[in-house]
Amino acid sequence: MEYGERILQKSLSGPDVVELQIRLAGFRGTIPDGVFGSGTELQVNKFQGHYMKMATPTGLVDRETMLAIDQFAADLPINFNRLKCPCGTCSGFGQGLFKGRYFAGRPRAEAFYRYEYPGIHRMILWAARSIMFYMPEHTFTFNSSYRCSINNAQKGRRSTNHHGKAVDLDIELKPGEDKHDDRDKCNVVRGRLIETANAQIGWSATNVKALEPQDIAPTWVHYDVRCYEQKYLKDEFFCTTLRDLDNKKPIKI
Ligand SMILES: [Zn+2]
Ligand SMILES: [Zn+2]
Structure with missing residues (x-):
C-alpha cells in the first residue's frame, strides 16, 4: 500500500x-x-x-x-547544497564506488565498509529535522555532510561514516559567544537527541542512531546511522534532493 x-x-x-x-x-x-x-x-x-x-x-x-x-x-526544508561533498570531482554524493568492499585486514563491519552510498540516508535527515523542531532556540546548519573517498584522500581521513550515513550539525553562535559556549551547546543538543530521538553516544548498540562523543566532535554534532543493519542501509533509503527526502504523497484517506 x-x-x-x-x-x-x-x-x-x-x-x-x-x-x-x-x-x-x-x-x-x-x-x-x-x-x-x-x-x-x-x-x-x-x-x-x-x-x-x-x-x-x-x-x-x-x-x-x-x-x-x-x-x-x-x-523544516533542508538545503541539499550544504550537504554536498566538497571534493570537486564527484557529483556531491560520491560515485557509488567500492560496493561490497571493506578495508583490507578489517572485519566486514559497517565501520570499515568503503561503499559510497548514493546520497544521504533519509532517516538521519528526518531525524535532524526533529532536533531543529525541538530546539528552536538554536540555528542549525549542516557542514558538508557527504564526504566521498576522494575527499577522504584529500584530507587524510579513513572514516567512511560520511559516505552517506552521517550529517554534521553546526550551531550558530550568538554575538559574544566563544568555543566554550559552542562546546556546551553541542553537549546540550546531544543530550536532547538521546532523550527525544533515542540516540546513543558512540556505536555500541545495533539499530540505534549514533552520536560522536564530545572528544571527537567538540564544536559540532555528528549524527549517523552506521549502527543499522545492512537491510536498513539499502540504496533506496538514500537521497540526493529535498524532493526525494520528502517523498511527498497525496493523502487520500
Ligand atoms: Zn566527493
Ligand atoms: Zn561527522
Whole structure:
C-alpha cells in the first residue's frame, strides 16, 4: 500500500509503514522494518503530543496526522547544497564506488565498509529535522555532510561514516559567544537527541542512531546511522534532493 492510502495503526505492516517510520525517525525512533509495533506507536504518540500538541495522542495515523507530518517537513526544508561533498570531482554524493568492499585486514563491519552510498540516508535527515523542531532556540546548519573517498584522500581521513550515513550539525553562535559556549551547546543538543530521538553516544548498540562523543566532535554534532543493519542501509533509503527526502504523497484517506 502507498503511504497516504490508508490509516496506519498498530499491527499493520507494509511499505507505507516504512515510510512512516522514516518520517518519524527523530521522534524516539525505531527500525524501518515496515511493521507497526509498539516502537512505531511510541513515535506516533511523541509526534502527536509534541508537534501536534494533542493532549491525548491516539497513536493512530489518520489524515490529520499525515497532513501534520507533511507540515513538519514543510516547516523544516533542508538545503541539499550544504550537504554536498566538497571534493570537486564527484557529483556531491560520491560515485557509488567500492560496493561490497571493506578495508583490507578489517572485519566486514559497517565501520570499515568503503561503499559510497548514493546520497544521504533519509532517516538521519528526518531525524535532524526533529532536533531543529525541538530546539528552536538554536540555528542549525549542516557542514558538508557527504564526504566521498576522494575527499577522504584529500584530507587524510579513513572514516567512511560520511559516505552517506552521517550529517554534521553546526550551531550558530550568538554575538559574544566563544568555543566554550559552542562546546556546551553541542553537549546540550546531544543530550536532547538521546532523550527525544533515542540516540546513543558512540556505536555500541545495533539499530540505534549514533552520536560522536564530545572528544571527537567538540564544536559540532555528528549524527549517523552506521549502527543499522545492512537491510536498513539499502540504496533506496538514500537521497540526493529535498524532493526525494520528502517523498511527498497525496493523502487520500
Ligand atoms: Zn566527493
Ligand atoms: Zn561527522
